[in-house]
Amino acid sequence: MVNFIIRAAFGALGLWLAAQLLSGVNVSSTTVLIIAAVLLGLVNAVIRPIVVILTLPFTIITLGLFLLVVNAAMIGLVAAVIPGFSVDGLGSGIMAAIITGLVSWAGSVVAAEPKKG
Template structure:
């Protein structure tokens, strides 16, 4: 359970960093960022695998670059389903998902649980 909370907070912080860097992403409160991180986890666990499966030919043809499009779609869905979290356009979603991935990966290095 503590690892889940750490992951949730790291993702929320990553989303707040994306909001600071991109004018097209708007997060009203820290609670909206936490809810957005939770929704992002749900979307990545349920919807993303389905999208990856259906778009596998495009992913193979683009040597995996189409996964960036899928990540942008998932990030846009967070803005759609989360009150107080808005993503203005596709490119904001694309760059926002890239920023969240990099910042989360960086922060995870500090909070990684040694097994």
């Protein structure tokens, strides 16, 4: 549970950073940001694996670059559900996915449990 909270916090940090850097990503309040981060974590855990499997041929043909579109679609899905969180267009969604992904990756490195030798 603690690991999920840490990952959600880094997801919120990534969404906040994307909102600060990109004019096409808007978050109205801190509460909306936290709700969006938690929902994005749930969407990435439940819906994203199904979408990745369904789009596997496109992912293979594009050598994995189509996953950026899938990640942007997941952020767009969250934005469609939560009032106060918006993403304007595919370009903003892809850039938000890159920023959020990098920050989340850094968070997973920080939250990683040490391996027992």
